[in-house]
Amino acid sequence: MSNINDPAILAKAETLTEALPYLQRYAGKTFVVKYGGHAMGDPKLSLRFAEDIVLLKAVGINPVVVHGGGPQIGAMLERVGVKSEFIDGLRVTTQETADIAEMVLCGAINKELVGWISKAGGKAIGISGKDGNFVKADKLRRTQKDEDSNIERIIDLGFVGEPHSVDRKIIDSISQDGMIPIIAPIAIGDDGHTYNINADTMAGAIASALEAARLFLLTDVAGVLDKSGELLTNLSLDDVQNLQNDGTISGGMIPKLETCTNAIHAGVDAAVILDGRVPHAMLIEMFTRNGAGTLIRP
Numbered sequence: 676m677s678n679i680n681d682p683a684i685l686a687k688a689e690t691l692t693e694a695l696p697y698l699q700r701y702a703g704k705t706f707v708v709k710y711g712g713h714a715m716g717d718p719k720l721s722l723r724f725a726e727d728i729v730l731l732k733a734v735g736i737n738p739v740v741v742h743g744g745g746p747q748i749g750a751m752l753e754r755v756g757v758k759s760e761f762i763d764g765l766r767v768t769t770q771e772t773a774d775i776a777e778m779v780l781c782g783a784i785n786k787e788l789v790g791w792i793s794k795a796g797g798k799a800i801g802i803s804g805k806d807g808n809f810v811k812a813d814k815l816r817r818t819q820k821d822e823d824s825n826i827e828r829i830i831d832l833g834f835v836g837e838p839h840s841v842d843r844k845i846i847d848s849i850s851q852d853g854m855i856p857i858i859a860p861i862a863i864g865d866d867g868h869t870y871n872i873n874a875d876t877m878a879g880a881i882a883s884a885l886e887a888a889r890l891f892l893l894t895d896v897a898g899v900l901d902k903s904g905e906l907l908t909n910l911s912l913d914d915v916q917n918l919q920n921d922g923t924i925s926g927g928m929i930p931k932l933e934t935c936t937n938a939i940h941a942g943v944d945a946a947v948i949l950d951g952r953v954p955h956a957m958l959i960e961m962f963t964r965n966g967a968g969t970l971i972r973p
Contacts, residue, residue, distance in 0.1 A: 694962035701961070702735035704888035705850070707943075709878035710788070711743030712895040714951035721791050723954050724893075728855060729797035730958070737850040740799075741858045741881060743874035744784045748776050762817070762830055768871050773834040776871045777803075780859040788857045799855040802845070804838070804862030804877070805869065809845040812836030812862035812870040836862060836870025838877060841884035879934040883941035889961070890938050892931055893951030898969030899928060909970050912936055935971045945972045 708728070714720040731738045745766070752759055752775055760767040768776065785801040792799035804810025815837045817830040849856045860877035862870055875892055882890040899907045902923055910918070915932050918924045924932060928948075935946035949956045949968025959967040 690963075693964065697962045698734050701888055703737070705737045705739060705882075705885045706731060706889045706891065706961075707739045707741065707878055707882035707885060707887045708891040708893065708957065709741050709743065709874050710893050710951065711745070711874055712893060712951050713746075714893065714895075715742065715744075715784070716746065717952075720952060720954070721788075722794065724951070725788070725791035725795040725797070727955055727957050729792060729795040732797055732853075732855055739846060739850070739856050739858065739881060739885065739887075740788065741860060741874055741878040742780075742784055742788055743860065744776075744780045747784055748772075748779050751775055751779050762832060765815075765817075765832055765835055765873070766871075767831075768833040768835050770834065773869060773871055777861050777869060780861055780871075785857055785859045792855055792857070797855055798853060799857050800849055801857045801859070802849075803859040804872070807842070807845045808863065809842045810838050810862040810872075810877070810880070811840045812864045812872060813839045814864065814866075814868075814870065834868060834870050836864060836872050838862060838872060838880035841880050843884045846881070846885060873930075875931055875934045879938040879943075882938050882943045882946075886942045887938075888944045890935065890943050890946040891957055891960075892934065892946065892948045893956070894931070894948060895950065895952065896928075896948075897950045897953075898948045899924065899932070907969055908966055909972070911972060912939060915971060932971070939971065939973055945970055947971070 728738045781803045789799045789801040815832055815835045818827040846856050860872040860874045862872055864870055897906050901907055938946055947960055947968050947970050949960055956967045
């Protein structure tokens with residue numbers, strides 16, 4: 676029989692007490708979680724992530740998971756002998772590459788995540804934006820300036836898209852039936868073509884349509900860092916703009932913060948960038964006073 680005065684037991688009770696006001700605040704709300712990075716390839720971390728998602732559902736929050744899969748797509752392309760070309764961090768997607776991306780994202784990765792949720796005791800349904808046409812996409816248009824002439828030229832990334840509309844009814848129905856949507860970032864365009872969409876962008880569009888309380892972007896870094904490498908835990912939209920102007924924010928963090936900023940402008944309460952490799956990072960961020968990543972707020 677356990678000792679009721681055991682410090683470890685008392686600490687767990689204190690943690691639950693600390694979490695209570697947050698649980699009450701977010702009951703019935705929607706959290707959209709973009710899951711990706713190296714954590715997705717680690718079975719131990721994948722199970723912990725699934726357990727956290729199932730816990731959110733159990734306490735009355737509606738989690739919606741959007742997953743990436745860039746490394747897995749790259750591995751499959753290499754296996755079948757298809758070379759990848761990248762422009763500004765985005766994969767140029769030929770018809771052959773698009774078919775393989777859809778197979779990996781909607782097949783292997785999506786169903787593996789559904790399996791992890793099931794193992795953790797939850798119920799999940801794996802879908803893509805093509806199912807029920809709940810996400811419609813446009814072909815992504817990008818331009819690039821020529822360094823010599825300073826003339827902008829159009830970059831053709833092939834079958835890479837960006838969401839232009841999200842019909843939330845399918846996600847609402849899945850959540851109301853007690854299940855967890857697991858969404859692959861694939862959608863169809865009005866032209867009938869299938870488009871591969873950046874998972875952060877997909878998650879941001881879905882969070883906006885659902886008017887989510889939180890958008891989580893799980894990455895391979897602790898969050899937004901200052902010039903000394905220290906974590907910035909709380910940023911306003913003005914802070915984000917200032918940090919970008921002075922060069923503190925650069926590289927791959929820029930599009931992530933643009934996704935967060937766009938989602939907040941569209942009605943999402945706040946967004947969080949945090950390290951998906953840290954066990955229970957989402958729970959620490961949401962249900963403790965200290966947090967675990969970078970919160971971006973209006």
